[in-house]
Amino acid sequence: MHRYFFNAMLSAEQCYGYYRGDIRNIIVTADDGMRIQLNFRHFQRFIESNGIKGRFRLTLDQQGGFISLEKIS
Template identity: 70%
Template sequence: MRRYFFNASLSAEQCYGYYRGDIKYVVVTADNGERIQLQFRHFQRYVDINGLRGRFRLTLADNASFVALEKIN
């Protein structure tokens, strides 16, 4: 398993573009400098009226498949 830590911040307006289906992926930069592309659907439960803000831990299997995304702060 591989774990990545990163901060994410999207305004409510930006999130609306994802909900409309205009955009499907979010690109984040992990603390180690790696850029990671994730489907927006993994973030949906963390979106509120202000958008998306927080610190996250992404867990991937050894074959790079998605395991979990957790908001840690």
């Protein structure tokens, strides 16, 4: 299992791009410098009126498959 920590900040307009079909994936940079591409649907539950802002923990299995995304602050 691999865990990655990162900060994410997306505006409400950027989030709206997902619903318009303009955005499917987001690339984040973990604290260790690793760039990770995630499907935006994993962030849907974190959308607020001003977009998405916070610190997150991503957990992947040994093969790099998605296990969970948690907002930790």
